[in-house]
Amino acid sequence: MEAFEAITTRHSCRDYIVRQLSEEQTEKLIRAANAAPAASRNFNTVKLTVVQDAGLCAEIDRAAAFALPPLKEHPTFGAPTLMVLSVKPNRAAPFVPYCNASCMAENIMIEANALGLASVFLMGVPMVMKNRLELLEKLNIADGFEPAIVVAVGYAAEPVAEQKPMRILVERF
Numbered sequence: 537m538e539a540f541e542a543i544t545t546r547h548s549c550r551d552y553i554v555r556q557l558s559e560e561q562t563e564k565l566i567r568a569a570n571a572a573p574a575a576s577r578n579f580n581t582v583k584l585t586v587v588q589d590a591g592l593c594a595e596i597d598r599a600a601a602f603a604l605p606p607l608k609e610h611p612t613f614g615a616p617t618l619m620v621l622s623v624k625p626n627r628a629a630p631f632v633p634y635c636n637a638s639c640m641a642e643n644i645m646i647e648a649n650a651l652g653l654a655s656v657f658l659m660g661v662p663m664v665m666k667n668r669l670e671l672l673e674k675l676n677i678a679d680g681f682e683p684a685i686v687v688a689v690g691y692a693a694e695p696v697a698e699q700k701p702m703r704i705l706v707e708r709f
């Protein structure tokens with residue numbers, strides 16, 4: 537799949553089948569995250585934690601479902617891989633680590649699409665994880681980092697054929 541197709545056909549998936557990614561696919565997603573840009577080359581402002589243990593994925597899902605009742609019953613939608621991007625807060629420029637993490641998240645989602653996988657960018661889930669110290673310790677995220685984005689990845693239960701209309705404001709001069 538060429539880059540333009542991988543980018544324009546990516547969409548958020550909220551229903552996954554029970555099938556884990558292969559080691560090769562997982563490795564490619566990690567390398568896609570690693571290839572993202574980072575402000576001033578400060579790559580140490582973001583940490584990527586790849587969660588594929590079914591018990592830990594369920595624990596993250598349960599924690600988020602409990603704290604965020606307006607969300608669906610399963611806020612991670614049964615995805616077998618949760619890629620947690622945690623940031624080191626920067627008081628002088630608070631948005632910078634989040635921008636870095638977003639670039640990584642987008643790279644992961646585009647590469648996932650190119651590999652025939654589906655994904656969704658989650659923000660409510662990491663907001664809950666931030667305050668669950670026991671869970672953070674299990675994931676080794678207690679060392680000055682806090683979860684900012686979770687990219688859920690897996691195989692879609694249903695293929696999506698929908699074309700995207702123009703959704704953003706564009707001006708050209």
Ligand SMILES: Cc1cc2nc3c(=O)[nH]c(=O)nc-3n(C[C@H](O)[C@H](O)[C@H](O)COP(=O)(O)O)c2cc1C
Pocket residue numbers: 546547548549550656657658659660661
């Ligand atoms: C910053 C950000 C936060 C998001 N948070 C969530 C979330 O918590 N839960 C969710 O299901 N989707 C979340 N999404 C996915 C959006 O709902 C989705 O991208 C949007 O509906 C457009 O659909 P598309 O991704 O299929 O193009 C988030 C997306 C972004 C960029």
